[in-house]
Every structure is written in C-alpha cells, then in structure tokens.
Amino acid sequence: MSGSNVEETSEQTRGREAEPTARGRGRGKKDTSRDVVANMEARLAKVELAMADTREGVDLIEQGMEKGLEDLREQIQDLREGVLVSQVQPVSHEEFMSFQDKVMSMFANAVSARVMATHEAPRVEVPKPHTFSGKRDAKELDNFLWHMERYFEAIALTDEATKVRTATLYLTDNATLWWRRRFADIERGTCTIDTWDAFKREIKRQFYPEDVAYLARKSLKRLKHTGSIREYVKEFSTLMLEIPNMAEEELLFNFMDNLQSWAEQELRRRGVQDLATAMAVAESLVDYRRGDSSKPKPPSKGNQAKGGGDKRSQGHTSKEGSSKGPSGKDGKGKDKRKEFTPRTNCFLVRWSALGTGLP
Incomplete structure (x- = not known):
C-alpha cells in the first residue's frame, strides 16, 4: 500500500510540473500568432498606401494625357486652319471685299428707302363703309359685306371678334334691331357669333331674300x-x-x-x-x-308760216300782214289760213275724188 501511495504522489507531482510547461507553450503560440497578425496588418497597410499612391499617380498621368491630347487637338486645328487660310486667302480676299461692298450698298439703299417711305409717303385716308339698314335686297347686303371686308384689309384688322364688333357699328334701322336681339341671345349664352363667317351667315339668314338667282333668271x-x-x-x-x-x-x-x-x-x-x-x-x-x-330738220313752208323759219321770213310775213290788215293779228290770222288752206284743199280733193269715183 505504501508503494501505491508513493506512485500516486509521484504522479501528482509530475502533473503539477507538467501544467506550467503546457501553459508556457500555449502562451508562446498566442504571442507568435499575434506577431504574425500584426506583421500582416502592417504589410497590408503598406500595400494600401502604395496602391493609393499608385492610384494618384495614375490619375495624374491620365489628367496629363487628357490635357496633352486636348492641346494636341487644338494645335492640329490651328494648323489646319492656318493651312486653309494660307491657301484660300490670296483668292478670297478680293471676293470678300467685293461682297462687303455689295452688302454695304444694299444696306444703304434699304436705309434710304425706309427714310423716304417714312418721311415722304402720304397718309392714305381709308373711307368709311356704307351702312346697312336691313333692306331685304341681295345687292345691298352683298355690297355691304364686301365693303366691310375691304375696310378690314385697309386698316389691317385680323381679329375675328373685333371684325364683328366693327361691322355692327354700321347697322341701322331694322338691322340694328336684329343685332340687338342677337346680342341679347349671345349674353344669355343661347348662341355664339364671334367670327366674321358666323356674322355673315346669320345676317344673310335674316336679310338675304330667297331664290334670288331663280327670280332673276325669270x-x-x-x-x-x-x-x-x-x-x-x-x-x-x-x-x-x-x-x-x-x-x-x-x-x-x-x-x-x-x-x-x-x-x-x-x-x-x-x-x-x-x-x-x-x-x-x-x-x-x-x-x-x-x-x-337731234339734228335740225330743214324748215318747210308750213314751219316758216308758223314762225319756224328765219327772222327775215318772219319779218316779211309780218309786214305783209300789216299791209293787208288793220293790225298784226289779222296778218297772223292770214298766215294761219295760208297754212291751213293746203290741208283743206287736199281734204277737198280727196273727198271729191271719193265722190266722183276718180282715182
């Protein structure tokens, strides 16, 4: 039993000795990895800085190239224009000068014509159109509308509503009464007459007689x-x-x-x-x-007796009458008898011829 205890004691002692060794090894590994990561981060930062510097350099190079290309284009354009001008200038200078002279002369003529038109042109007085009384006569209505259109042209009137208002100022009598009724309808909104064609259509509907051409043909x-x-x-x-x-x-x-x-x-x-x-x-x-x-007829004997002859014959007749009668009236009576006697003789001759049967 003592032996087993000794073994256990030795194992525990080994275990305690082994623990610090393992811990030391783990700490060493962690420190190494930390160093590697730090080195990697440092290198990565250096690479990023280098890339940023490279990018800035590339941008500067691109800007320089673009500027150089633009300058080159401008130089090429200047060179091209210079070559063209040097080739064309000897020929076109005289043509340009002649063209300039023509333009200046045309401008001077236009200015002088404008001045003459401004100062010398007389002002044309536009006559007022005749009024329309509302008579149902095709000729009068057609003439009124035609004169109004010529009046609009003379005063340069183009607005349709203004044409209608102007034309209504020249309506009188029955035409004025008609327009008053139509104007009341316009205010109520029942009809619309805001163009010249609409006005002509409405006024013809009211005052233009029907079958004008047919009646004129008859x-x-x-x-x-x-x-x-x-x-x-x-x-x-x-x-x-x-x-x-x-x-x-x-x-x-x-x-x-x-x-x-x-x-x-x-x-x-x-x-x-x-x-x-x-x-x-x-x-x-x-x-x-x-x-x-109207040509004067030659005087006859009867006309001379009536006084249609000349003054000499009249004087001679009056003298004869005064010598044969007591007064001038008797002389005139004798003249009348002289005029009437041939007609009576002719009548008697015809009557005698009829009575005797002679031809």
Whole structure:
C-alpha cells in the first residue's frame, strides 16, 4: 500500500510540473500568432498606401494625357486652319471685299428707302363703309359685306371678334334691331357669333331674300328691248349680277336675243363675241341714233308760216300782214289760213275724188 501511495504522489507531482510547461507553450503560440497578425496588418497597410499612391499617380498621368491630347487637338486645328487660310486667302480676299461692298450698298439703299417711305409717303385716308339698314335686297347686303371686308384689309384688322364688333357699328334701322336681339341671345349664352363667317351667315339668314338667282333668271327671260336701249342694258346688267353661276355664252345669247331686230342685226354685223363688247356696242348705237334725231330738220313752208323759219321770213310775213290788215293779228290770222288752206284743199280733193269715183 505504501508503494501505491508513493506512485500516486509521484504522479501528482509530475502533473503539477507538467501544467506550467503546457501553459508556457500555449502562451508562446498566442504571442507568435499575434506577431504574425500584426506583421500582416502592417504589410497590408503598406500595400494600401502604395496602391493609393499608385492610384494618384495614375490619375495624374491620365489628367496629363487628357490635357496633352486636348492641346494636341487644338494645335492640329490651328494648323489646319492656318493651312486653309494660307491657301484660300490670296483668292478670297478680293471676293470678300467685293461682297462687303455689295452688302454695304444694299444696306444703304434699304436705309434710304425706309427714310423716304417714312418721311415722304402720304397718309392714305381709308373711307368709311356704307351702312346697312336691313333692306331685304341681295345687292345691298352683298355690297355691304364686301365693303366691310375691304375696310378690314385697309386698316389691317385680323381679329375675328373685333371684325364683328366693327361691322355692327354700321347697322341701322331694322338691322340694328336684329343685332340687338342677337346680342341679347349671345349674353344669355343661347348662341355664339364671334367670327366674321358666323356674322355673315346669320345676317344673310335674316336679310338675304330667297331664290334670288331663280327670280332673276325669270326676270331676265321676260326682259325685252321695248324702250330705250340704254335702259335695257342697265336692267340687263342688274339682273345679270344677281345670277352668279350663269355662263358667259348664255348671257350673251339672252342679251342679243331680247334686242330689237335692227339692234341685233347691227351687233351681228359687227361680230361681237363677248357680253362686255355687246353692251358697249349697243350703247354706242343709242348714242348714234340720238345724235341723228337731234339734228335740225330743214324748215318747210308750213314751219316758216308758223314762225319756224328765219327772222327775215318772219319779218316779211309780218309786214305783209300789216299791209293787208288793220293790225298784226289779222296778218297772223292770214298766215294761219295760208297754212291751213293746203290741208283743206287736199281734204277737198280727196273727198271729191271719193265722190266722183276718180282715182
């Protein structure tokens, strides 16, 4: 038993001796790993610093290269422009100078023309258009709308609403009453008239007579040359303007067909081919016939007895009457009897011829 105790005591002693040795070894290993890690961290920091320095260097190199490339491009461009200028300059200098002279002369002409237009151009007074009273007449309404459009062009008026307001200022009588009613409808919102086309459509709907062209065609068909040819031409022109879609040939045919035979023959003899020429020739015929009818007729014996002769014959007759009768009235009575006597003789001769059966 003593021996076993001794062995246990020796083992315990060995175990105690062995513990410090193991602990020492573990501490040595930890210290070594710590040193390795520290060395690695130091090396890694150095590598990172080196990489940062390298990156900065690369950036500087890139910036330098970009700047160098830009400078090189500018130098190449300058060189190219210099070469082109040196090649073209001897030829283009004279052309440039001539072109500059032309531009300056054109500019001077434009300035002078503007000055002349500003100082010398007279101011054109635009006449006011005629008013429209609301008469149901196609010609008057068409003329009113046409004059208003020409007035808008003269004053350079382009706004549609302003055109409508301006046109309503030239309405009178029934047309004014009509517009007052339409304006009340506009304020209530029941209708809209804010453009020139809408205004023309509404005013024609109210005042433009229906079947104007149809009625004008009927009147033109019934028109005949019965009185003065000038009146015929005037009436034909009025009816013709109310028929917008009638052909020129048809108008010419109607104009000549409704003339009297002598006028139609004269127009055909002159070979008229259009309506304007036919109207002009017809009016000249009127003037010619009137000129013939206004020529003085040669005085006859009866006219001389009535006092249509010259003063000498009248004086001679009055003298004869005064010598044959007691007063001038008797002389005039004798003159009248002288005028009436041949007619009475003719009547008696005809009566006697009828009574006796002589030829």
